[in-house]
Amino acid sequence: AQTVTQSQPEMSVQEAETVTLSCTYDTSESDYYLFWYKQPPSRQMILVIRQEAYKQQNATENRFSVNFQKAAKSFSLKISDSQLGDAAMYFCAYRSRFGNEKLTFGTGTRLTIIP
Amino acid sequence: DAGVIQSPRHEVTEMGQEVTLRCKPISGHNSLFWYRQTMMRGLELLIYFNNNVPIDDSGMPEDRFSAKMPNASFSTLKIQPSEPRDSAVYFCASSFLPVQGMDYGYTFGSGTRLTVV
Numbered sequence: 001a002q003t004v005t006q007s008q009p010e011m012s013v014q015e016a017e018t019v020t021l022s023c024t025y026d027t028s029e030s031d032y033y034l035f036w037y038k039q040p041p042s043r044q045m046i047l048v049i050r051q052e053a054y055k056q057q058n059a060t061e062n063r064f065s066v067n068f069q070k071a072a073k074s075f076s077l078k079i080s081d082s083q084l085g086d087a088a089m090y091f092c093a094y095r096s097r098f099g100n101e102k103l104t105f106g107t108g109t110r111l112t113i114i115p
Numbered sequence: 116d117a118g119v120i121q122s123p124r125h126e127v128t129e130m131g132q133e134v135t136l137r138c139k140p141i142s143g144h145n146s147l148f149w150y151r152q153t154m155m156r157g158l159e160l161l162i163y164f165n166n167n168v169p170i171d172d173s174g175m176p177e178d179r180f181s182a183k184m185p186n187a188s189f190s191t192l193k194i195q196p197s198e199p200r201d202s203a204v205y206f207c208a209s210s211f212l213p214v215q216g217m218d219y220g221y222t223f224g225s226g227t228r229l230t231v232v
Contacts, residue, residue, distance in 0.1 A: 033220075035220050037223075042225075043204060043225065043226050043228075044223065045206065045221075045223035045226075046223075047220045047221070047222075050219070050220050091158065100170075100171060101146055101170070101210070101212055102148070102160045102163055102171060103148075103160070103221060104160075105157060105158040106157075107157050108157065
């Protein structure tokens, strides 16, 4: 079974600065997807960014980018120019590319933005 | 599109009562998922459907929980009888997964916060 580990329960960053959230995962599969979801206080789960394991290139979405290290099974999220609206819980998630469609989530990192 | 719609947003019920949570997925999506979120256990998959057929219900805690998807636009999660330990936020999510192609991730509903007293 796949597992996802987020070792940072809480992080904080000064507004306009850059922060990196860590995620590692364990799998025996070679083809899969990785995701970062954001959950603000409204509790809505919002997809931030996704990565296909077969792609070498790291995904980027505006101020959000990932550092995907397949051999190390690492998938970190970098948030540049942090804004107050980035304050939320961030969840890393894994999904097999074939077979079971379920998402396996990490335990989350609570990000606080300091004005 | 209005997104994934869940109702009710909040539910408070007494122990032993039946609770029904509802979900309308995004039109055209072929998979639907029910997740439960608690502080202790995080986000857990309860069950998921593909083309209205239950595929993986290994996360359903016990016989008190049941889920149905009678058609592509509606699903229910029922708890009978409810217990205080069922208190959690229950999320419904849907996705479209073509046989071959990209996976764009799930779209989640706003969740139902269930409190059993």
